Amino acid sequence: MNSDGKMRLGAFFNPTGHHVASWRHARAQADAGINFQHYVEIARTAERAKFDMVFFADNVCVREANMEALSRSAQYIANFEPLTLLSALAPMTSHIGLVATASTSYNEPFHVARKFASIDHISGGRAGWNLVTSGQEAEAKNFGREKHYAHGERYERAREFAEIVTGLWDSWDDDAFVRNKETGQFFHPEKLHPLNHKGENFSVRGPLNVPRTPQGRPVIVQAGGSEDMIKVAAEFAEVIFCAPLSLDNAKTFYAELKGRVASYGRDPDQVKIMPGLSCIIGRTAAEAEEQAAHLQSLIHPMVAREILSMVMGYADLSRYALDDPMPLDLPQSNMSQSTFRFVMDMARKENLTIKETALRVAGARGKAVVKGSPTQIADQMEEWFRGAGCDGFNLMPPFLPGGLDDFVELVLPELRRRGLFRTEYEGRTLREHLGLVRPPSRYAVPVVKAAAKPASERSRASG
Numbered sequence: 001m002n003s004d005g006k007m008r009l010g011a012f013f014n015p016t017g018h019h020v021a022s023w024r025h026a027r028a029q030a031d032a033g034i035n036f037q038h039y040v041e042i043a044r045t046a047e048r049a050k051f052d053m054v055f056f057a058d059n060v061c062v063r064e065a066n067m068e069a070l071s072r073s074a075q076y077i078a079n080f081e082p083l084t085l086l087s088a089l090a091p092m093t094s095h096i097g098l099v100a101t102a103s104t105s106y107n108e109p110f111h112v113a114r115k116f117a118s119i120d121h122i123s124g125g126r127a128g129w130n131l132v133t134s135g136q137e138a139e140a141k142n143f144g145r146e147k148h149y150a151h152g153e154r155y156e157r158a159r160e161f162a163e164i165v166t167g168l169w170d171s172w173d174d175d176a177f178v179r180n181k182e183t184g185q186f187f188h189p190e191k192l193h194p195l196n197h198k199g200e201n202f203s204v205r206g207p208l209n210v211p212r213t214p215q216g217r218p219v220i221v222q223a224g225g226s227e228d229m230i231k232v233a234a235e236f237a238e239v240i241f242c243a244p245l246s247l248d249n250a251k252t253f254y255a256e257l258k259g260r261v262a263s264y265g266r267d268p269d270q271v272k273i274m275p276g277l278s279c280i281i282g283r284t285a286a287e288a289e290e291q292a293a294h295l296q297s298l299i300h301p302m303v304a305r306e307i308l309s310m311v312m313g314y315a316d317l318s319r320y321a322l323d324d325p326m327p328l329d330l331p332q333s334n335m336s337q338s339t340f341r342f343v344m345d346m347a348r349k350e351n352l353t354i355k356e357t358a359l360r361v362a363g364a365r366g367k368a369v370v371k372g373s374p375t376q377i378a379d380q381m382e383e384w385f386r387g388a389g390c391d392g393f394n395l396m397p398p399f400l401p402g403g404l405d406d407f408v409e410l411v412l413p414e415l416r417r418r419g420l421f422r423t424e425y426e427g428r429t430l431r432e433h434l435g436l437v438r439p440p441s442r443y444a445v446p447v448v449k450a451a452a453k454p455a456s457e458r459s460r461a462s463g
Contacts, residue, residue, distance in 0.1 A: 129165075254273050
């Protein structure tokens with residue numbers, strides 16, 4: 001739990017909403033992926049509610065699926081490139097953090113460092129980079145590769161990528177630029193630092209051609225739960241988006257990751273762990289159940305099966321009937337290994353059919369879903385927060401904008417009544433919202449304070 005006793009809240013904006021059939025909901029914006037005004041409105045709603053940040057995921061392909069199923073889907077099909085979107089949203093907002101995904105698999109470190117540093121300047125210190133590896137085979141084919149990187153290889157590349165990006169962000173000292181018109185000096189040459197990195201995957205000389213940013217560097221966010229991801233997160237991440245589906249799992253993940261962070265000599269309090277949470281909210285529990293049932297009724301079975309296939313590493317499920325038992329001998333996926341294990345364990349324990357498993361996976365998208373009245377949802381959030389399961393949540397409204405409106409109108413007042421969430425921003429930057437320190441440059445010379453004189457010497461000097 002954070003030292004100030006307050007939750008951190010992010011809003012994950014899958015354009016039409018988290019639920020796979022969200023685009024069909026009456027309170028969703030069907031063309032959200034390319035509707036800039038929609039993004040402005042939901043970002044401003046989150047800012048009025050004093051959320052820490054908004055977050056945009058991304059992939060660099062149209063996901064592959066059976067075309068009939070794909071044609072009935074809206075998510076990750078056609079939407080804005082997220083860094084372009086962040087740049088456009090920056091002047092439309094004033095306080096809320098702006099976080100987006102840039103994959104280490106199909107980008108170059110210099111590009112990522114430059115773009116996020118630019119957004120941090122444009123926004124006045126509100127940028128965050130979601131450091132991920134790409135997960136889909138289809139992405140490789142858009143970048144001159146026939147095969148996607150193997151899971152371990154992706155994270156070896158990601159670790160070196162993060163090392164380079166953080167190094168490039170320190171290319172300039174904070175006070176490098178004097179811009180003195182009288183003397184003609186624009187910057188101090190000794191305050192510029194080439195990186196000169198040569199590694200297994202990259203060779204980057206530097207320096208970055210963007211000054212050090214208002215936050216020192218953008219906040220590094222990471223999502224996932226595999227062992228390879230945890231290693232990279234413990235070394236570099238400042239916010240972790242994760243997907244534990246029970247309080248016991250959340251507590252285990254929280255304790256393990258905070259311990260890993262400490263093993264790198266980092267302060268565990270300077271890493272915020274925020275599980276994904278999708279809330280289906282009714283004014284009563286019965287109303288929430290009705291809303292949940294309605295959302296599930298909007299899922300086409302073929303869409304559900306294709307999403308299950310993708311989650312399971314594009315396993316061929318078409319040879320089974322929908323009412324057949326979920327096959328438990330599928331090979332290990334090269335996609336998210338933690339999600340693969342969760343789905344297999346769930347199907348095994350509950351003896352689910354393919355259709356039942358598919359509807360569960362498609363509806364929840366591998367994240368925690370809570371249903372209930374505002375009090376019931378606040379109860380669950382408080383239990384996780386006070387029970388050492390998280391530092392806050394990355395909220396994933398099931399449909400947008402309506403699901404976000406419901407949370408802000410109904411749940412947030414209850415959290416505030418309990419003293420669990422802020423009523424006003426305490427600062428202007430994303431780091432200030434999250435309670436993260438501004439990191440010093442790796443080239444900064446430590447300030448050594450002079451030792452205080454003994455009292456006897458001070459008295460003689462004053463005499």
